[in-house]
Amino acid sequence: MKLSSLKQKLKLLLIGTALMSSGCVTQNPYNSSDPVDLALKICGLGYSSDAATLYRGAYQITNKQASAEFETKFGQNLETQMSNMFKNIKPADEGSMKVVSDQIKETRVCVLDQINSYREPSRSDLVSQCIADLKRRVGATDNGYPYIRDWTVIEKDNRNSKNNLVVGYVFSQGGPDLSRAIICKIKKNKYDDLTPVELK
Secondary structure (H helix, E strand, O other): HHHHHHHHHHHHHHHHHHHHOOOOOOOOOOOOOOOHHHHHHHHHOOOOHHHHHHHHHHHHHHHHOOOHHHHHHHHHHHHHHHHHHHHHHOHHHHHHHHHHHHHHHHHHHHHHHHHHHHHHHHHHHHHHHHHHHHHHHHHHOOOOOEEEEEEEEEOOOOOOOOEEEEEEEEEEEEOOOOOEEEEEEEEEEEEEEEEEEOOO
């Protein structure tokens, strides 16, 4: 089967995968400010290539998942979509699929690096990075004690600003749960540092 025919199957498959995961993969005209478009252009991939469709689907799914490890999640979602793609393609299409797989292997590092450098982190991204840093500092591993849970931005706190997010959380070292707070410091739209503060 020709690569162009495979492309239609691939797009239908990815749309279904994205709908089940977290939303619809949209096909928009080229957007020079979009992180994926910029990455595809810099890394030598055409907007309409099958590999580009995979990257775009993985990005849209990952972008809806608040995580401190965007690059890791992106890679996992890309692998999942590739796996689903191979499961649903007939043996006669395997030659075309190898072309797509090779494109991904050759451009993966470049695309991930470029997307990570161009994308604007969401507030959820910034808070997740801040909490991940806090967990590292106190030795929380999400398995036993100490633990940090139930974190949320305290919206009504007047210490919130463009570069400061007041985040409340529950902390325990094995005794009673303690309600605490930190200020997550943002610099140039990136997580920079944290400071413990008193809850108001």
